[in-house]
Amino acid sequence: xxxxxxxxxxxxxxxxxxxxxxxxxxxxxxxxxxxxxxxxxxxxxxxxxxxxxxxxxxxxxxxxxxxxxxxxxxxxxxxxxxxxxxxxxxxxxxxxxxxxxxxxxxxxxxxxxxxxxxxxxxxxxxxxxxxxxxxxxxxxxxxxxxxxxxxxxxxxxxxxxxxxxxxxxxxxxxxxxxxxxxxxxxxxxxxxxxxxxxxxxxxxxxxxxxxxxxxxxxxxxxxxxxxxxxxxxxxxxxxxxxxxxxxxxxxxxxxxxxxxxxxxxxxxxxxxxxxxxxxxxxxxxxxxxxxxxxxxxxxxxxxxxxxxxxxxxxxxxxxxxxxxxxxxxxxxxxxxxxxxxxxxxxxxxxxxxxxxxxxxxxxxxxxxxxxxxxxxxxxxxxxxxxxxxxxxxxxxxxxxxxxxxxxxxxxxxxxxxxxxxxxxxxxxxxxxxxxxxxxxxxxxxxxxxxxxxxxxxxxxxxxxxxxxxxxxxxxxxxxxxxxxxxxxxxxxxxxxxxxxxxxxxxxxxxxxxxxxxxxxxxxxxxxxxxxxxxxxxxxxxxxxxxxxxxxxxxxxxxxxxxxxxxxxxxxxxxxxxxxxxxxxxxxx
Numbered sequence: 001x002x003x004x005x006x007x008x009x010x011x012x013x014x015x016x017x018x019x020x021x022x023x024x025x026x027x028x029x030x031x032x033x034x035x036x037x038x039x040x041x042x043x044x045x046x047x048x049x050x051x052x053x054x055x056x057x058x059x060x061x062x063x064x065x066x067x068x069x070x071x072x073x074x075x076x077x078x079x080x081x082x083x084x085x086x087x088x089x090x091x092x093x094x095x096x097x098x099x100x101x102x103x104x105x106x107x108x109x110x111x112x113x114x115x116x117x118x119x120x121x122x123x124x125x126x127x128x129x130x131x132x133x134x135x136x137x138x139x140x141x142x143x144x145x146x147x148x149x150x151x152x153x154x155x156x157x158x159x160x161x162x163x164x165x166x167x168x169x170x171x172x173x174x175x176x177x178x179x180x181x182x183x184x185x186x187x188x189x190x191x192x193x194x195x196x197x198x199x200x201x202x203x204x205x206x207x208x209x210x211x212x213x214x215x216x217x218x219x220x221x222x223x224x225x226x227x228x229x230x231x232x233x234x235x236x237x238x239x240x241x242x243x244x245x246x247x248x249x250x251x252x253x254x255x256x257x258x259x260x261x262x263x264x265x266x267x268x269x270x271x272x273x274x275x276x277x278x279x280x281x282x283x284x285x286x287x288x289x290x291x292x293x294x295x296x297x298x299x300x301x302x303x304x305x306x307x308x309x310x311x312x313x314x315x316x317x318x319x320x321x322x323x324x325x326x327x328x329x330x331x332x333x334x335x336x337x338x339x340x341x342x343x344x345x346x347x348x349x350x351x352x353x354x355x356x357x358x359x360x361x362x363x364x365x366x367x368x369x370x371x372x373x374x375x376x377x378x379x380x381x382x383x384x385x386x387x388x389x390x391x392x393x394x395x396x397x398x399x400x401x402x403x404x405x406x407x408x409x410x411x412x413x414x415x416x417x418x419x420x421x422x423x424x425x426x427x428x429x430x431x432x433x434x435x436x437x438x439x440x441x442x443x444x445x446x447x448x449x450x451x452x453x454x455x456x457x458x459x460x461x462x463x464x465x466x467x468x469x470x471x472x473x474x475x476x477x478x479x480x481x482x483x484x485x486x487x488x489x490x491x492x493x494x495x496x497x498x499x500x501x502x503x504x505x506x507x508x509x510x511x512x513x514x515x516x517x518x519x520x521x522x523x524x525x526x527x528x529x530x531x532x533x534x535x536x537x538x539x540x541x542x543x544x545x546x547x548x549x550x551x552x553x554x555x556x557x558x559x560x561x562x563x564x565x566x567x568x569x570x571x572x573x574x575x576x577x578x579x580x581x582x583x584x585x586x587x588x
Contacts (some may be wrong), residue, residue, distance in 0.1 A: 008062050008075055011047065012067050046164060049163065060076075060079055097185070097357065118583075160213065167540070168218055175223055188357045194227075209249050219252075219253045251276045253317075255280075264429075279319065280322060286337075289331075294558040323396065348509075350401075385520060393521065417499050482496045492581060
């Protein structure tokens, strides 16, 4: 008897999250590879396909993140009303996150909920469904971490049907990260504090299949590409060899940590392999803030490390976060100066959020600094967070508005781009990558012109540059600097394209930003700063904090040490300029 499963991808997309560079829902094609061959599979990406057109199925499978909860429940309600006899299941990061937050009941409308990886639990569930033995099945189905070396090639036959809608392809290459940043939810997933890598030959095989379909822009999805350096070297070597054998020209975006700067030989090979843009969590230019959150890999030689990486031609897409307890009154100015000084041309700063399950979440909860939202999940929204900051909300909101005003100004943007090019030209280490860059204007324009919404965004982007004469002048001067630099090094066009792309993204995203657009919270005026000293020690019987053993204790030591220094400074009336945070009634 033929069975059918329909994968439903129903994300909430604020257009400023992608600005037209839409990628395929990798989770669908990954899980589909593990479905028994006799099952019929339908893939519905609600961004490009109307959910009203979805036909009947035995099982409807959803996935998503916290932001997607409203759209997921809406699509579920539509399909449940139409196909009441079908089985509805839900998995993905949202189920883990909601369980950690104690709000899994928000997904009670689903028949079954999958926690963590579904490569094994989903086919097992389908076997029980076919056998008619789901009566004894628990609603919550848990999984161990799936070994990535057992991953299967994605279902390219399913991907081909939707390929024209996407800018590029996503290849999951590894899971896990060895670092223990306090605010990161990657570290708290079971077994995720060690690298879990896909077989290198499979990565190359998938690259080859995509390339044959005309795909040249890739995201290598991972928690930290260099979490296992030995594996990373093998992976890069294999891609270089494949490129040499096929003549392929590709571009790769990935996520990794700043310790890459210590590996010049790997950086050279990564450029040869096609790596263009690297997301690196810089987080803060304040060393105390980095130590507070145990971002120890960033706390030494931050500026030289950023310069070293960029000197090879990489574009760093930096993560910057405001709202750490140790942030000073000059944090916004210091960040602007750092970005311009080191020539960073990317970045979309945000505010600190306590993600469910993280040590930061528990620390905020224990000290009464977690903003409880009873009717919804913790959702990462623009200028809305769930922390009561030590800093005053007016300082944070007005500081951020001032930051954005300076950040998007023509003079500032030209300065950072000029410094970026000067760094590359002065280093003598630039390695070209075949002239194909992530953010290729040709590929981008094809997608923009094929879709009405994208065309509108393209026109808005142009209008943003034209609405102030100084914007256009800065863009033209930067283009001229690029022309001169290109006489020495080919392949720098991507750096210019990405600079314009990010500048206009941020400008449009925060157009006419006002204080009333923020939803931030501060501690009250009588908050006892000494409470911070008891905040990082979980109860001995708290099993969630036993994951990682010695490493977790090591992270807590960094956080405790930084918070103790903060309390000591504030208790002795140390001024803001000497390292204390902006005053919140002296944090009385």
